[in-house]
Structures are given as structure tokens and as C-alpha cells.
Amino acid sequence: MTNLATPASPLSVGSVAQLTLSLAAIVALIFAISWIVKRLKLGTPHSRGDIGVIDQLALGPRERIVLVRVGDAQVLVGVSAGGVVGLTPLAKPITVSDSSRSPAFADRLRELMKRPGGSP
Numbered sequence: 001m002t003n004l005a006t007p008a009s010p011l012s013v014g015s016v017a018q019l020t021l022s023l024a025a026i027v028a029l030i031f032a033i034s035w036i037v038k039r040l041k042l043g044t045p046h047s048r049g050d051i052g053v054i055d056q057l058a059l060g061p062r063e064r065i066v067l068v069r070v071g072d073a074q075v076l077v078g079v080s081a082g083g084v085v086g087l088t089p090l091a092k093p094i095t096v097s098d099s100s101r102s103p104a105f106a107d108r109l110r111e112l113m114k115r116p117g118g119s120p
Contacts, residue, residue: 037105040105040108050069050070050071051068051069051070051071052068052069053066053067053068053069054067054068054069054074054094054096055067055096062080062081063078063079063080063081064078064079064080065077065078065079065087066078066079067090067094067096072093073089073090073093074089074090074093074094075087075088075089075090076088076089076090
């Protein structure tokens with residue numbers, strides 16, 4: 001009789017552990033990307049018909065000032081965890097250039113990857 005090595009079972013402890021760790025790493029990556037997208041606020045301002053968000057400025061983790069367009073008028077609004085407060089309607093509309101908006105995700109990622117160390 002020859003002693004041939006039998007192949008490892010696909011359901012061995014090592015295979016199951018490797019599968020579990022791989023799945024946990026993928027789930028962690030999904031949560032990390034979600035957190036980064038929320039943190040960097042990469043979404044574009046919303047607009048629907050005559051009402052839309054023109055621009056916004058974060059003042060803290062849950063506070064921001066939002067410039068809202070209603071028809072031809074613009075209103076400055078404060079948004080916090082406690083609610084929304086109308087600050088002032090603007091007599092002279094503000095024009096916001098596209099260059100002042102935050103860069104697209106791909107541009108931001110390229111910028112971060114070019115930095116030494118890769119962290120902000």
C-alpha cells in the first residue's frame with residue numbers, strides 16, 4: 001500500500017475560518033466606505049423643481065448652514081439636531097460657482113492617494 005496524502009476537506013476548520021474572516025473583512029470594508037461617504041458629504045445638493053439646496057456649510061458634526069432656493073428667492077437656513085431655523089431671506093441672490101463645490105469622489109480619492117502616507 002502506498003501512503004498518498006489525502007486532500008484537505010473543503011469544510012475543514014481552516015477553510016471555514018478563512019471564509020469567515022474574508023466575509024468579515026468585506027462587511028467591514030462596506031461599512032468603512034459608507035462612513036467615508038457620509039463623513040465627506042460627497043452627495044450633490046438636492047434640487048426639485050422650484051425648490052433646491054444651492055450650497056451648505058458644516059459648522060459642526062450636526063450643525064450646518066444651508067442656502068436654499070425657493071423660486072427666484074434665496075433663504076439662509078440653519079439646520080441642527082434640534083430642527084431647522086430660518087435665518088434670513090437674502091435680498092441679493094448669491095451665485096455659487098461649480099469650482100467652490102466639493103470635488104467628485106474620484107478626484108478626492110486621487111488626491112488622497114497622491115499624498116505621502118495616504119492619510120489627510
